[in-house]
Amino acid sequence: MLKIKHLSKVFNGKHLKVLDDISFQVGPSEIVIVTGPSGCGKTTLLRIISGNITHFEGAINTSFSKTGFVFQEDRLLEWKTVFENVCLVAQDGNKERAMELLREVGLGGFESYHPKDLSGGMRQRCAIARALFYGSDILLLDEPFRSLDHKLRQEMLKLVNEIKTEEKTAVLFVTHDIDEALKLADKIIVLTKRPARVAGEFTISTDTKRRNLDSCTFQKLKEKIISLLEE
Known part of the structure; x- marks a missing residue:
């Protein structure tokens, strides 16, 4: 379990606040997707969780033993x-x-x-x-499929879901693609513009294989997420 409690981050000698009182958690074998406006601090959030940024306010408590980070570039x-x-x-x-x-x-x-x-x-x-x-038991994915075409993106989303099932690995995934989030996530965290706060948290219990994004339920959820992103 990864628990993020009241996480805040300020850069440039406290003149640039990027994250403001962020709280949520990621359970074992759970896929949690974070979305939000460009530049709101999503990558900063992942870098703090991974330990690449060590100075912040709040607390990060985890029972995961090893963390894997997959960047936008494959490196x-x-x-x-x-x-x-x-x-x-x-x-x-x-x-x-x-x-x-x-x-x-x-x-x-x-x-x-x-x-x-x-x-x-x-x-x-x-x-x-x-x-x-x-041996990572949680993967942090920072828009790693952004540069791929639609067909390849769908293949990679399927792969992430298979990894969750077969490797029993938790996933914290950053994306701007709402449909991508709706297809894959057990939970969606919506952030506001900078300084980012949690604007909404949505749990999806429907099995990924049975999700119909054209259904009334998923269309309403998509509208809610878009509305929060536009505030």
Whole structure:
């Protein structure tokens, strides 16, 4: 369980407040999606949770042992193979796990390829496998599929859902795409413009395979989220 309590963040000697009294939680094997206006502090929020930013107000309590971070850019090392990117510091006993993860994310048979030989979607699959390799029980995803076309995005959303089920991994996912959030999330957190506060929190209990975004229920939810984003 990840519990964020009254989290606030100020930059530039207290002249720029980015986050203001943010509170929510992420449960085991839960997908929580954060959305909000551009520049409201979503990436800053993830960087605080990951430990990349250490000075803030409020509290972060977690029972998750390891956190994986997948960025907007895949950050693969171009001179390393796919396999080497996944397990940069692997010992012999870890190699089987690396191969298992590559198969799980659809990269079985590509372990000897270099990043330049991969499509955008394949590169992000490799980045996700790398995050999982270190035993992450929560993944932080910062719009990692933003540059992919619609078909690839749908494939990657399916992959994230499969990871939640098969790896029992919690996911905290930042996106601007409301349909993406409605398709994938167990919970949606809507932030205001900067300084960001929680404008709304919505829990979705419908199984992802049974969700119809054209239904009255989901259309009303989408309208609520859009309304909050436009305030």
